[in-house]
Amino acid sequence: MTIADIQRPHPSPTPRNLESKPRPSDRIFRGIVALGGFSSLIILGLIAGYLFLRGFSILQSEGLSFITGYEWVSSINSDGSEGAAQSTYGVGAMLIGTLVTAAIALVIGVPVSVFAALYLTFFAPQRIKRVLVTVVDLMAAFPSILFGLWGLYVLMEPGMYVAELLNKYLGWIPIFAVPVPVFLRSPFIAGLVLAVMIIPIVTAVSREIFAQTPLDRIQAAYALGASKWAMIKNVAFPYSYSGVVGGAMLGLGRAMGETVAVFTVLNILYQANFKILLGAGGNLASHIILKFGEASEEEIKALMAAGFVLFLMTLAVNMLANVIVNKTGRRGR
């Protein structure tokens, strides 16, 4: 019997076409998911659009002086009566306040976070590490009003103690000088609270970046007789430098947009205060909260414009930070 003798049950199959077009159910599914997927794009667009639209008249009349101006005077009170002669809106003083408090937070918070992340990555035993990582996550989830309340009632006293010391011994540096010895509710203490608030996020990002240091290089460093610090300095730091910078910028974005904690701790006064130990100052977000309650229609518009500026600033910082962190993260893997 040969192969040719086998009776084929059917004639040989005709070629057929395969469809790669998704079925209707899939097309509906994909449409819905895409719609949901683009929600964040839509929301961000709407936020920028509405705040810009509402604040446009103020931005137009003030021009660049909305950013650089140091005066915030409303000519109409909230009850409609005439106030000051002419209204001017400039958020310059509060922009400076925002940058000053955020800078203090970074100067204090970033070193603490980096060293804490070093401890978690290279020093901590496995079991302790797992607990501490949970603690850091938990700290990041604490509401900001909790930090505010804690800052006001608990941190104020040691904060003032440190401020007095700084003023006593470093008072010849202009930023530590105070014209009157009022140390209560100063930008320095607000910066301390912000530092505590950004520590969890900076620590978490730094830890993840440090953990991506390639093990073979770590072991190579040890094999060459490096001490732990020599290894960290020559292997881990160069590898994760930009990622840690990105993490610090995420912290910066958070510190710049913080509202309730700063409002609670800081003595909000509309002035550009570089003397960080003096109890006066503010930031953009806390200024918006302060003025919102008693604002006239026109002033509300100015506050929207201020919100728009704040939105753009934090968005820019965050985007830059994410670009840096993502780049480092990909290289690490």
Add this chain to the structure above:
Amino acid sequence: MTPVTAVSPIKPWRPTRRDYIVQCGILVGSFLASYLVIENTGFAGRLPLVIFFGIFAITSLAILSGMKRGKEAAKDAVMAGAAYTGIFALLLPVASILWTVTSRGTAAIYSGFFTTDMSQDPFSSTLDVGGIKHALIGTIWLIVIALIISVPLGILTALYLTEIKGPGSALIRFLVQAMSGIPSIVAGLFIYSALISGTGRGFSGFMGALALSILMIPTVARTAEEVLKLVPPDLREAGLALGATQWKTVALVVIPAAKSGLVTAVILGVARIAGETAPLLFTTGGADDTNLNPFDGNMGSIPFYIWKALIDGSPEAASRAWAGIFILMLAVLALFALARFLSRAKIVK
């Protein structure tokens, strides 16, 4: 028969008992020295004690290892000290916060605290009247509505990024990351400017929930994306190979596989918004009486309750603020424990 002696491994790099004793001695000595400094100079209080202790301990440990093993070892000891200081400086505020909130948070809580509201009593009244019933109801409404809005959107975003990988995935991922960093006050200001200001509509719980959703969506989306990425591609391929459409594969295979992780994502989202205060100040109006209708009229909430108590400034109001924070913190801790428990269960499976 010659007796066989078991060889026990030696670990020459491990610190010996003598090293431990010397180190303990140094720590005790530094503590005593810093105590003496505090007693005999102008510095007073616990904070300088801790600082001096740190300085003394790190320098003496560095000198010790420097004498034993040279300059590099001394540097190493200083930096190890810095790492320990860093984690200490991180844990100190957490411990302080937990301790303060627990010790001060219970003063204002009495039998009727959860069953009365503040409509009859000002925040400065004695601590045996008034309560947070209105705030509890308000916060629950806010969270429920925010969940209804942001869970579908957040999970759909994650599905778009992991399952469809459609055009613009990279952009969306980037925007979601950026969105999780927008200040909460901007979310409140946006809802106010778009839906309340100039429209004749007043404050309501629903508006607050909308503002909170803006903050919740990115948290849910990012965590959900991480979870969906962990679902092995084999499962998806198996679903498709059985002839299921993509929709059926996602609904019947991928989502059930990632279920506990998705629940964790939702819980973390709730933890993110439960204590948000700033957006509520622009949107909910913060009532003192119980309002059961989230679509009409001012609505109280626990963060707003704390805010009002804080603004009031009297000692009784401060106690009320701490009580509100205490309840909020318990809620966040409980949510966190739940999320941990669920994500652990997933690993075991």
